[in-house]
């Protein structure tokens with residue numbers, strides 16, 4: 005997807021919550037390769053934009069440290085997989101599915117995957 | 127309380143092994159057992175192995191192995207401070223000192239050991255201590271406050287730890303050991319001698335071959351000293367007995383269960399006593415191989431076996447354990463493995479001993495040429511490779527394995543396939559190779575995940591890494607020489623040259639033009655992005671938070687602060703040379719107080735303010751900048767601090783103004799981005815109070831000028847700096863440092879400190895001198911120009927950030943709710959300051 009600056013400044017990013025799509029920020033708030041955190045329905049969600057302009061929304065809680073910091077990680081790629089690296093201990097997750105590519109379980113024994121949300125622009 | 131339908135398990139003793147047993151039991155049979163713990167000590171299980179760290183400030187809470195949450199979650203009934211006094215095997219109940227009677231279906235004894243105190247006259251006088259519990263160390267610390275001289279009876283592992291603690295508290299310390307050498311169990315005479323010298327260098331007086339005849343007391347009944355077996359007197363204000371331990375088997379003994387000749391409750395391979403309802407584990411048990419183990423790892427193995435026994439899972443049983451150990455005692459490395467004393471018939475010893483350098487290495491070789499064991503003192507580096515080789519034939523002559531690297535050809539050999547590389551998880555080299563060849567594990571993390579090797583104590587990780595690399599090379603898969611998959615062809619140094627020569631100013635251009643196949647148009651990753659961000663910053667290509675550069679930075683650089691474990695950040699203003707005015711101190715204090723931050727003096731002679739939320743960072747910095755402070759770059763791979771000693775202005779020995787020079791250097795190089803962090807120090811005379819020789823570049827004043835040292839390092843692999851040049855005047859000194867730094871920035875690998883960079887430099891120091899002093903490569907003018915550019919364009923990152931509303935905008939917790947701080951960042955109190963509340967879900971299981 006290639007979008008010109010003019011058309012993107014007015015776009016709004018929306019996340020699918022339990023009660024439908026909710027606007028969370030403007031597309032221009034997102035720096036390519038970085039994320040922001042938003043609050044919806046009591047959840048902390050990390051929203052990312054990659055270099056190609058694609059959007060992703062995942063849980064903000066890093067399962068390895070327990071801290072709510074995923075939005076402050078670095079977006080990247082492993083092979084074809086778009087990824088986000090946790091800023092705390094650097095485990096890497098698949099941005100599309102939330103699956104952790106480095107370890108299966110967090111230290112509490114729970115699966116290390118991040119919940120994902122549907123996200124779109126309007 | 128006994129739950130209907132559940133097996134009622136009663137554990138006597140809540141020590142390290144008992145706790146591990148409970149953890150294993152609830153994991154295997156959580157819903158089917160009701161657990162009652164009867165403990166003598168007034169607190170839940172804690173880490174006895176690290177008891178000595180109590181003297182360096184570790185709290186009882188930090189040592190704890192069993193959280194209240196764990197106990198609650200598993201509905202454990204824990205009764206503290208009430209020891210069991212009797213077992214009624216027929217009625218299947220135990221009685222405690224307080225008179226409580228507790229029924230059991232299965233009774234597990236994990237009562238540990240007690241310290242043996244030789245029954246000499248005066249052994250129980252006021253001022254005599256043992257070393258086993260938190261209460262013991264509390265008492266020792268209290269007594270040490272009023273004392274001058276301390277004596278430790280026993281020169282084994284614990285005795286030396288105790289001696290270390292006494293010296294650290296400032297006591298003149300003596301160790302009295304009955305055997306002719308220290309650590310008689312682990313090391314031999316030669317090793318003991320080297321160890322003794324090293325320990326004495328630390329100021330501890332060692333008396334070996336000396337028995338304790340009596341503890342003498344003064345008129346007040348308090349300890350006044352000791353009489354040794356040769357009749358000599360030793361004055362001392364306190365005595366710590368550390369003369370070995372004995373299993374606490376009295377309960378079992380009184381209940382008619384068999385105990386060993388020298389103590390220990392007799393159990394079989396499945397940790398069962400003769401009574402099918404009673405098990406014993408840990409230091410109180412006499413294992414099936416006829417030994418009582420005084421180490422925690424065998425105890426843990428027994429705990430797992432006992433839990434499997436009760437939970438009904440299959441188990442191999444406990445048939446004995448490896449007693450190999452590697453320790454760091456008072457900073458001296460000691461390792462002992464296999465048949466360390468050469469007990470096997472017909473064995474021979476190969477040894478290298480150098481008392482001057484404080485190194486002793488011995489290998490025991492069997493009559494058939496196999497490696498049986500060994501002792502290493504002072505340099506135990508080889509332990510990682512030798513332990514897995516034990517029991518097998520040696521791949522190279524033994525001599526080569528004990529000689530220092532500088533004296534022989536570098537040792538290269540292959541471990542046999544059956545060698546156990548990771549002893550925590552019993553993983554052999556064959557299994558690791560197999561993971562690479564048949565399970566397609568192409569790097570260390572994948573191998574760890576697949577085999578579990580390296581996920582215990584971690585001591586084998588380095589070895590696994592080299593096996594993986596070897597195996598990949600053998601399979602024709604060249605391990606990447608480049609930075610990462612996106613720049614597989616280029617090292618950091620090459621990328622630096624590309625960026626410099628082509629004048630590239632953005633990551634996207636670099637990856638599009640020079641990335642590996644598939645990388646152009648892509649996002650890179652968390653390895654190449656920060657590396658390129660750092661290269662761009664080193665070459666003074668603008669503010670690190672501008673445009674595309676912002677997306678490259680690690681979270682610390684991105685928020686110009688250091689992330690902490692709960693997601694809050696720390697703030698470190700620069701305090702050049704460690705010099706600060708009273709006003710400056712007051713301002714920092716006021717800001718910390720107003721924002722409720724935790725404050726601590728760092729190891730770098732400045733002040734760290736912890737616990738700021740992302741939202742608070744700009745507000746805090748606004749006040750700091752207004753008061754004249756600037757970023758300390760604690761978050762960046764950049765110059766950290768230039769420490770100083772007080773120097774000639776005040777110190778009666780100082781020969782130069784070390785504070786003045788330290789400030790000048792810190793201001794000159796502040797903000798300089800580099801492959802790894804840079805640290806420096808300046809000492810005003812050869813007494814070296816600023817520890818300049820442990821820094822990336824360190825300066826020591828001489829009567830004629832300044833000596834420059836480079837390549838020093840603290841951290842995990844400490845290295846003393848090398849003297850690069852002597853008696854330099856100020857200008858030459860500064861030019862030489864300029865070039866040293868720029869040459870390093872230009873050629874080092876990602877995250878390579880100057881220490882390893884200097885170490886791997888072909889031609890060594892001479893080459894370095896040739897390049898930066900004699901200009902043998904003709905690059906000095908370039909290096910000088912780059913440094914001048916850095917100095918000319920330096921601006922305080924925080925002041926610049928605050929001046930730009932666009933940059934400030936990123937400092938919010940939630941973009942859709944600015945002003946609302948992250949509710950999960952919470953604090954409790956500790957010693958009158960805040961401390962992060964950690965996340966309850968994360969009760970990490972004890973290892």
Ligand code: SRM
Pocket residue numbers: 688689690696698726727728729730731732733734760766767803805820838839840841842843879
């Ligand atoms: C705050 C401080 C500890 C303290 O309370 O005293 C500290 C704190 C951290 N150190 Fe340090 N180090 C601190 C002095 C030191 C020192 C002592 C010194 O500088 O004189 C050393 C040994 C000297 C050396 O570096 O050679 C030291 C060796 C390390 C290392 C090991 C480096 C190595 O080469 O092996 C790391 C890990 C790393 O950088 O990869 C590290 C990493 C860290 C990190 C960044 C770990 C992390 O990623 O969170 C800590 C950041 C905490 C924070 O938010 O500020 N810290 N650290 C000290 C800050 C000094 C300052 O004012 O800037």
Ligand SMILES: Cc1cc2nc3c(=O)[nH]c(=O)nc-3n(C[C@H](O)[C@H](O)[C@H](O)COP(=O)(O)OP(=O)(O)OC[C@H]3O[C@@H](n4cnc5c(N)ncnc54)[C@H](O)[C@@H]3O)c2cc1C
Pocket residue numbers: 138139140141142143144164165166167174175176177178208209210211236237238239257258259284287374377407408409410419420421422423425
């Ligand atoms: C300073 C120090 C350093 C050490 N360093 C190392 C090391 O580096 N490596 C290593 O492997 N090992 C080390 N050890 C040894 C290690 O701590 C022990 O092997 C380990 O603690 C044994 O665990 P345990 O549960 O069998 O015994 P313990 O941890 O001693 O626990 C036994 C518990 O049972 C309680 N108890 C006893 N009788 C009763 C009763 N009748 N009723 C109720 N409770 C009772 C005791 O009070 C105690 O709390 C060290 C020990 C010390 C003291």
Ligand code: SF4
Pocket residue numbers: none
């Ligand atoms: S990194 Fe430094 S400050 Fe942090 S715990 Fe380790 S030694 Fe202490």
Ligand code: FES
Pocket residue numbers: 547548549550551579580581582583584585586587
């Ligand atoms: S030996 Fe491999 S993790 Fe401990």
